């Protein structure tokens with residue numbers, strides 16, 4: 259088994275009287291796709307928000323590359339090597355596809371306000387590098403034909419691909435995908451699944467995927483973690499988790515299992 263890139267250790271989150279995460283612990287081995295599943299209200303988004311430092315756990319620790327991330331501010335997560343996409347897209351609708359992808363790489367550049375204002379040569383070079391990298395991602399994600407269009411003119415499926423490109427522009431070691439299949443049709447979902455596996459294999463990116471679309475999770479995950487009412491109820495290969503009695507019970511009678 260590969261080393262754990264992410265190690266979630268006994269995380270507890272309480273909102274008033276609600277225990278949204280109750281001693282959740284699991285690891286994500288480097289170079290794998292890990293699926294995080296659970297019925298509505300299970301705590302998946304809350305866990306994602308802990309991983310991107312929007313929430314602070316009441317108890318427990320989250321370790322990335324063997325270091326705790328709990329004192330790292332949310333805006334510094336990209337510098338650490340953790341990228342994410344959002345359930346509701348967070349793009350700039352009137353900006354072109356390529357410019358949106360460039361935004362994702364900005365944190366990797368060092369120019370300050372003054373050098374930007376003066377357009378010093380270092381700034382021009384950095385912009386050039388960002389643009390070159392954005393074009394590489396445009397090609398990689400099959401967005402060439404729409405690269406100059408404003409994002410608002412694209413189908414939802416293509417907009418989701420742009421968001422993936424923007425997250426990849428920050429060179430993440432770990433990519434957090436929050437319901438990437440939400441709102442996509444069947445063909446788009448097949449394409450997305452292949453793309454996520456390629457991102458793992460070609461770019462060495464480890465992926466943690468929160469997703470309701472069960473067939474996608476089971477098809478592309480190396481490992482699946484299931485939570486229900488804030489507790490981990492199963493962890494293992496897709497086949498192991500699919501036949502786990504607690505998982506079957508949690509999904510029975512819900513509309514989540516697809």
Ligand SMILES: Nc1ncnc2c1ncn2[C@@H]1O[C@H](COP(=O)(O)OP(=O)(O)OP(=O)(O)O)[C@@H](O)[C@H]1O
Pocket residue numbers: 273276277278296297298299300301302303304305
């Ligand atoms: N900011 C908050 N304040 C109070 N309660 C919250 C907050 N965020 C989440 N909760 C509660 O925590 C629990 C877990 O919610 P969470 O959104 O993490 O579930 P989820 O698994 O992501 O659900 P879904 O699949 O519907 O997105 C729920 O009971 C929810 O109502």
